[in-house]
Amino acid sequence: MAGIILTPSAQDYLADLLSKQDTDGVGIRVFITQPGTPYAETCIAYCKPGEEKPEDRMIALEAFNVWVDAVSEPFLEEALVDYATDRMGGQLTIKAPNAKVPMVNEDSPLNERINYLLQTEINPGLASHGGDVKLIDVVEGGIAILQFGGGCQGCGMVDVTLKEGIEKTLVARIPELTGVRDSTDHSVTENAYY
Structure with a gap:
């Protein structure tokens, strides 16, 4: 799965959350608001059947589908979604090192x-x-x-x-x-x- 990596613990945690949804076939959608800017935020949301966009890329995991926003995809390169347990229970973390990197450089028009x-x-x-x-x-x-x-x-x-x-x-x-x-x-x- 190029681009974004969901660790096994993140997949288990998300699968458990999704299993508690009322609707069958709910997946997740990963996107970035204001990608390529200093204000970029990486987001994960529930994605009910029919809520995905036609240009999204689907990644089929064992327990659920992940829909990746087409505009955000280049900025999600090397992104890591992890779930780490701690004394308070646990926390889902998203690290997207390229979310704020502009897609223009000195060679761009x-x-x-x-x-x-x-x-x-x-x-x-x-x-x-x-x-x-x-x-x-x-x-x-x-x-x-x-x-x-x-x-x-x-x-x-x-x-x-x-x-x-x-x-x-x-x-x-x-x-x-x-x-x-x-x-x-x-x-x-x-x-x-x-």
Whole structure:
């Protein structure tokens, strides 16, 4: 079983839990929320027949089936699900060393590296203001054209956010970039945060 390993003790523990379910044929589904970001969380959930997704990969174990989320699968490489008994009873642990590893690197296309930084570092900060930013294009001279949306649209602080926050982060992390420009029309102010 490539990718994810369930130890025999984890399989026994999960099989026992699943045997107590009302429905027959209940398996488990393994997935990661926000894979490839610092906020990645590995999760195991009950998976009743019909709840699996068509693109999930099924792993048939002796006592039950494991459904692995297709998007999460590359991040579950070398993941280990274990059950260790202790004085308090026992605990199921999931170690997924690659859950937070980005799927982009220096060789990835420029727009993928920019989008990755926008999704993992820039947008989580803007989300607290109900806003987001996305890449429209990279033009001659290494200028990234960005579009603000949500609460950023029409916000009076956008220029400061763009120059002090986003531009500094992107130019420091992506050597090919020399600057960023805003493509958004800030005359629309109905959802503005400030």
